[in-house]
Amino acid sequence: MIPATLTQTRALALRTIDGATRDLISAAKTVYRTPETGFNEHRTASFVRDQLQALGFVVETGIARTGMKATLRGANHGPTVAVIAELDALRVPTHPGANPDTGAAHACGHHAQIGSMLGVATALSTPELKNALSGNVAFIITPAEEFVEIRDRLVLREAGDIEFLSGKQEMIRLGTFNDVDMAMMVHTSAGNGDAGLSIGGTSNAHVSHQVRYIGKSSHAGGAPDQGVNALQAAMLANSAINAQRETFRESDVVRVHGIISNGGSSVNAVPGEVLYEGRIRARSVEAIEPIADRITRCYRAGALALGASVEVQTVAGYHPLHQNASMQRSFVSNAELILGRNSIHVVPDTQTHGGSTDMGDLGTIMPVIHPYANSASGVGHGHDYLIEDYDRAVVAPAKVMAATVLELLGNDAQLAREMLDKSKPPMTAEQYVAFQRSRFTTEIYDPS
Secondary structure (H helix, E strand, O other): OOOOOHHHHHHHHHHHHHHOHHHHHHHHHHHHOOOOOOOOOHHHHHHHHHHHHHOOOOEEEEEOOOEEEEEEEOOEEEEEEEEEEEOOOEEOOOOOOOOOOOOEEOOOOHHHHHHHHHHHHHHHOOHHHHOOOEEEEEEEEEOOOOOOOHHHHHHHHHOOOOOOOOHHHHHHHHOOOOOOOEEEOOEEEOOOOOOOEEEEEEEOEEEEEEEEEEOEOOEOOOOHHHOEOHHHHHHHHHHHHHHHHHHOOHHHOOEEEEEEEEOOOOOOEOOOEEEEEEEEEEOOHHHHHHHHHHHHHHHHHHHHHHOOEEEEEEEOOOOOOOOOHHHHHHHHHHHHHHHOOOOEEEEEEEEEEOOOOOHHHHOOOOOEEOOEEEOEEOOOOOOOOEEOOHHHHHHHHHHHHHHHHHHHHOHHHHHHHHHHHHOOOOOOHHHHHHHHHHOOEEEEEOOO
């Protein structure tokens, strides 16, 4: 039997995905209608598991609470490529798709990833394509990409349910990616150029702070002089942070933002305890460190001015995303071949997105790519973020990812093997886990 050429396998993959288009888009819309926040995606995970099992996969479930993994093994030995989709939504109560009870909504488009991942799984599980692979394809569905609800996740951490606060971070710790050599996923976007797809550039790293001010409660009308106002301490700290902004270097793409998640218990009592949640982003972990020192001084300054004490808990956040050049070239060439020469925009490596993703953490230990499908309207994480073109959000990414996997693992996986020979990730998984653990710290400052 003469082995199928890449042109033949790619054509079969495209036909298979075309035939499944209605089901793939339906799956994405089903997930859209049941939004759940990170580490709580039980209904979503159950639905995705059933979809994979219907394709004949054995699915390992319950990884990092709600994550899962299914592996397609090719006819010949070779590297393993992961195709990733994310399960979680985030709280945007005013979004038209929000759950009325929880406020959770798919205001970032993760539901579309489920459809495109299922498209790749549907195509590559075709016997002819499976037999053309020299290597494996791991379908890894990750929880909790949105780094939110930090207090709730710290409760899970204290209970021993998780150690790290995002899905991919936790799955790296648990060894889910130990047998994976490279990974890809496609995220939706409301605009990265005029093309249907975009790829390239970097994202910000980040670190989070849980800042607890402890003052002294008293009657706000009858005895305000007997109290120590923790809310005022937090507000002074926030003013001090704002005074620092002119010192941030533009080249570091710094973003510092926060919320007061607990501002007191009663309007007629001087607030005795207040919780401020802060986040610092920059284009590298190294760039964050001096900024975090300055911000911590601001936290202390608020406490000192009011005579309160402050506890600053640092929570290990994300690493910047750096995309593998060889994988990127393969994805671009397949996009141009399948969708047309103007179908994809390549973002310069020097351009840093202000946001963050735990795909950057995965990229510290293996080659990754994280393209975008420009298929939404509105603003990401906003009440108006809606997928307008499901063919572009679900079907096109499925086709290009399937073709890229076939190119990587076809022809005795020559392209994947050459790429891995040249790849030198900055950390091993063990080094990454140790480093992340070192980023969790707690400091108490009491000026009295």
